[in-house]
Amino acid sequence: MKSAVETLNPTRVRLTVEVPFEELKASLDAAYKKINQQVTVKGFRQGKIPARVIDQRFGRGAVLEEAVNDALPKFYTEAINEAELNPLGQPEVDITELKDGELLAFTAEVDIRPTLEIPDYSGIEVTVDSVEVTDEDIEKSIEQLRDRFATTAPVERAAAEGDIVTVDLEAKVDGEVLEDGVAKGVDYTIGSGQLLDGIDEAVTGLEAGGTATFTSELKGGSAEGKEAEVKVDVTAVKSRELPELDDDFAQLASEFDTLEELRADSRKRLERMKKFDQATQAQEKVLDELIKLVEVPMPEKLLEDEVNTRKHNLEHHQLGQMGLDLAKYLEIQGKSAEEFDAELKEQAEKGIKTQFILDEIVNKEKVSVGQDELTEHLMRRAQSSGMSPDQFAQAVVEGGQVPMLVGEVARGKALATVVEAATVKDASGEVVSLDDEDEETVEAATEAVEAAEGTTEA
Numbered sequence: 001m002k003s004a005v006e007t008l009n010p011t012r013v014r015l016t017v018e019v020p021f022e023e024l025k026a027s028l029d030a031a032y033k034k035i036n037q038q039v040t041v042k043g044f045r046q047g048k049i050p051a052r053v054i055d056q057r058f059g060r061g062a063v064l065e066e067a068v069n070d071a072l073p074k075f076y077t078e079a080i081n082e083a084e085l086n087p088l089g090q091p092e093v094d095i096t097e098l099k100d101g102e103l104l105a106f107t108a109e110v111d112i113r114p115t116l117e118i119p120d121y122s123g124i125e126v127t128v129d130s131v132e133v134t135d136e137d138i139e140k141s142i143e144q145l146r147d148r149f150a151t152t153a154p155v156e157r158a159a160a161e162g163d164i165v166t167v168d169l170e171a172k173v174d175g176e177v178l179e180d181g182v183a184k185g186v187d188y189t190i191g192s193g194q195l196l197d198g199i200d201e202a203v204t205g206l207e208a209g210g211t212a213t214f215t216s217e218l219k220g221g222s223a224e225g226k227e228a229e230v231k232v233d234v235t236a237v238k239s240r241e242l243p244e245l246d247d248d249f250a251q252l253a254s255e256f257d258t259l260e261e262l263r264a265d266s267r268k269r270l271e272r273m274k275k276f277d278q279a280t281q282a283q284e285k286v287l288d289e290l291i292k293l294v295e296v297p298m299p300e301k302l303l304e305d306e307v308n309t310r311k312h313n314l315e316h317h318q319l320g321q322m323g324l325d326l327a328k329y330l331e332i333q334g335k336s337a338e339e340f341d342a343e344l345k346e347q348a349e350k351g352i353k354t355q356f357i358l359d360e361i362v363n364k365e366k367v368s369v370g371q372d373e374l375t376e377h378l379m380r381r382a383q384s385s386g387m388s389p390d391q392f393a394q395a396v397v398e399g400g401q402v403p404m405l406v407g408e409v410a411r412g413k414a415l416a417t418v419v420e421a422a423t424v425k426d427a428s429g430e431v432v433s434l435d436d437e438d439e440e441t442v443e444a445a446t447e448a449v450e451a452a453e454g455t456t457e458a
């Protein structure tokens with residue numbers, strides 16, 4: 001087999017391949033065997049039909065077509081490996097010559113990973129938020145915990161903000177009660193904003209047995225988006241009672257004996273959270289600066305496929321789960337279709353550039369991924385997917401996605417290496433130290449990479 005490579009542009013090549021006919025023998029034998037199993041000829045047992053009879057009855061051309069279709073992937077792969085190319089996606093193959101008994105010639109155009117020059121990135125400098133936990137932050141955290149342990153009790157008074165009211169609702173449009181506009185026994189916390197616009201004002205001041213009407217734009221159902229007249233009957237009013245902030249509460253809500261110990265633990269926990277957020281912010285900003293430093297030729301077909309994949313996932317998975325279509329989503333976002341498409345393309349380009357650049361650094365810095373690192377990443381991905389680690393691991397193995405997960409961790413470690421080499425300062429001008437061997441730093445970097453890449457996997 002002879003092959004030659006023609007560079008069409010920095011991200012696309014054309015392979016010209018010539019194969020001596022004798023190298024098709026195995027595929028020709030397989031083609032005759034396959035056809036033998038599919039056809040019957042009077043006077044011959046199935047599977048025992050001679051090749052000359054198959055040629056006479058069904059045509060030599062059918063056999064050649066089957067043999068060539070079988071052989072092409074092997075010859076294409078050999079040519080790719082011989083040229084040491086990294087193809088992206090499927091090739092466009094064109095058979096240019098097929099002489100029975102003499103020669104098979106074909107061309108294959110395919111996108112390839114561009115060759116990148118990674119400049120010195122140690123000069124990158126970014127500024128991130130300072131890690132500062134205030135007394136107000138701690139009290140807010142304690143109040144949120146306290147709220148989780150609140151109890152309710154019926155009260156015989158007018159409803160006020162923060163109370164829970166049990167209500168029956170009836171919605172009318174143009175004087176007609178909607179079939180799906182009646183609901184009974186709905187619990188609603190006044191001031192939560194989780195039901196209909198206008199209901200807070202309507203029920204505030206009502207006691208059990210009270211009735212009010214108000215108008216509101218319906219957020220769902222058969223008359224979504226229409227103005228409705230809503231009748232609300234309050235059947236019960238309950239107050240929320242928060243536990244006293246004392247040592248007993250600390251023992252109830254945590255493993256600590258005193259409220260001061262609970263507050264000290266809250267401070268530590270908030271500091272860890274803010275340090276992780278700071279690390280993630282550093283990774284994202286450093287990544288943005290790194291992308292600016294590297295010139296990345298863009299494979300147009302890969303970009304087109306990536307845009308289409310992102311759009312499909314949004315329309316048919318994310319929006320579908322929310323009960324929205326693309327038009328309604330754009331209306332909510334206040335974007336035109338053109339603005340949406342431009343934004344999607346920009347995100348896709350960033351994802352592709354992120355993967356190309358960090359993969360190059362993985363190779364340059366000889367980044368490796370240990371079993372413990374892969375397991376830790378798998379556990380986190382399983383948690384975010386809502387699956388158990390065993391279920392997620394099984395799905396990954398069955399789907400052949402282990403290399404994808406290894407790549408995600410490797411690129412996260414590569415980004416962590418770049419961040420450690422860069423200068424990261426907080427808002428007060430203090431240098432922030434982020435160790436590229438620290439587990440949380442690598443995890444933050446991996447999350448930043450995933451956010452940038454989106455669905456990209458090339």
